[in-house]
Amino acid sequence: MLTRLVLIFLGAVLVNNFVLRYFLGICPFLGVTGRVESATAMGFATTFVMTITAAVVWIINTFIIRGLNLPFLEYVSDILVIASLVQLIEMFVRKTNPSLYRALGIYLPLITTNCSILFLALFIPLRNYSFIESIVFGFGAGMGFTFVMLLMSAIREELDFAEVPKSLRGAPITLITAGLLALVFMGFTGLIGTA
Amino acid sequence: MSLVLLAITSMGALSAFFAIMLSVAHNKFKVEEDPRVERILAELPGANCGACGFASCRALAEAIVKEGAPTNACVAGGNKVAEKISQIMGVESEAVERKVAFVRCGAGKSQKETKATYRGVETCRAANLVMGADSACSYGCLGFGDCERECPFNAIKMVDGLPQVDFSRCTGCGRCVNVCPRNIIVLEKFDDVNYRVKCLSLDKGKKAREICQKSCIACGRCVKFCPYEACWLENNLAHIDPINCQSCGICYSVCPTGAIVEVKG
Structure with missing residues (x-):
């Protein structure tokens, strides 16, 4: 049981990393990774939303979508859950850390439309995870996202001091870096069976 | 029919649950903000240059509203912005130099x-x-x-x-x-016309001349010819006092190296 949870967690963080394996959530991955501090904050905000979404989606899916046989409500209810949670975290960040709130800017409410979260919500019912497994999977996916955000922002902070060829400065070198990171993460394929 | 009813009630219940949760959270995390901060922020240049001594334009706007910072603190915005901010705050505007x-x-x-x-x-x-x-x-x-x-x-x-x-x-x-x-x-x-020494070299005239065509060589012609005693020499370098200078331009015309320049606004 515990081994399975660990495997699900590691699988979500490394092997099936949402950003570098499925290419989901690229928008904040490129937009907020300018500085390590805001990138990590964004990562943890997304992790929070993902973990709670995983739990709530599992409940809704088991007791309403499947329990009452209303499969057409899946997308609507998922969006409802995600949007409410993002609203909640936006209020929380605004109250507790106004400068972080301004640093994240539009990307904070845009967690709503972060495709990795909708992917998570749609993915959990497909894998027939139990309640605990769903939460671990959601948390793992969030931590994977945070991990990649941290890597990318650390590299980009170093890149500021590097002598990049003029034609590659700015967006091009960022995209090349992202591509190389994705290549690196391909190395984790097959690390944990099919988890 | 029952399916529709089921869908409506289940979605309604879900929405109601989240609505209640959000309204509770809203009351708990409410942030009260003075609307004048936003209005002042809209008038400021938004360059976050820091000339006012605050970290950002927002920080200045908050300081003006909450801590009574001067309304003409924004150097970059000049008189126009100072006037608008004074209007918002309802005080007399003071000129920005x-x-x-x-x-x-x-x-x-x-x-x-x-x-x-x-x-x-x-x-x-x-x-x-x-x-x-x-x-x-x-x-x-x-x-x-x-x-x-x-x-x-x-x-x-x-x-x-x-x-x-x-x-x-x-x-x-x-x-x-x-x-x-x-x-x-x-x-x-x-001012409209300004004369300035465009050099900071403290090297002796000969050396300065060898490495640079535009250097001040401290020949003293500007000091000699200035009718207002606004020029002086110090450490092999000519200086012009912008307060005493009457913008006559004599120093500019007698400078042999072109180290003194005319700057028009």
């Missing part, structure tokens, strides 16, 4: 000697750390354009390795003054 950035070096790449070949990081700050890179003059502009990159108003353009200040855009925020490792940029009062 216009200052702009002057570059105190007049020698472009082609007008001064080099002493070495520099292949390091292409910023003034890095070049200054290694004995001033290739520049033979140890006082003048290094020409890597740190000031151009720093300027939030695009007022500085590098021409022949020397910063050219566009006075119609310069707001006198002083970012370039802080970033220049050789301190050759100064903020000064700005």
Whole structure:
């Protein structure tokens, strides 16, 4: 049981990393990774939303979508859950850390439309995870996202001091870096069976 | 029919649950903000240049509203912005003295000697750390354009390795003054016509002349001819006092090296 949870967690963080394996959530991955501090904050905000979404989606899916046989409500209810949670975290960040709130800017409410979260919500019912497994999977996916955000922002902070060829400065070198990171993460394929 | 009812009630219940949760959270995390902060922020230039002494335009707006900072604190915005902010705050507006950035070096790449070949990081700050890179003059502009990159108003353009200040855009925020490792940029009062010594070299006349065509050689002609006693020599360098200067232009016309320049607004 515990081994399975660990495997699900590691699988979500490394092997099936949402950003570098499925290419989901690229928008904040490129937009907020300018500085390590805001990138990590964004990562943890997304992790929070993902973990709670995983739990709530599992409940809704088991007791309403499947329990009452209303499969057409899946997308609507998922969006409802995600949007409410993002609203909640936006209020929380605004109250507790106004400068972080301004640093994240539009990307904070845009967690709503972060495709990795909708992917998570749609993915959990497909894998027939139990309640605990769903939460671990959601948390793992969030931590994977945070991990990649941290890597990318650390590299980009170093890149500021590097002598990049003029034609590659700015967006091009960022995209090349992202591509190389994705290549690196391909190395984790097959690390944990099919988890 | 029952399916529709089921869907409506289940979604309704879900929505109601989240609505209640959000309203509770809203009451708990409510942030009260003075609407004047937003209005002042809209008037400020938004360059976050820091000339006012606050970290950002927002910080200044909050300081004006909450801590009673002066309404003319924004140097970059000038009189226009000070007036608008005073209107919002309902106080009398006070004038802002216009200052702009002057570059105190007049020698472009082609007008001064080099002493070495520099292949390091292409910023003034890095070049200054290694004995001033290739520049033979140890006082003048290094020409890597740190000031151009720093300027939030695009007022500085590098021409022949020397910063050219566009006075119609310069707001006198002083970012370039802080970033220049050789301190050759100064903020000064700005009139219609200004005469300035565009050199900071303290080298003796002969040496200065050897390495730079535009250097002040401390010949003293400006001091001799100035009718208002606004020029003086100090450490092999001519100075002009902008307060005593009456903008007659005699120093400019007698300077043999062209170190004194005429700056028109």
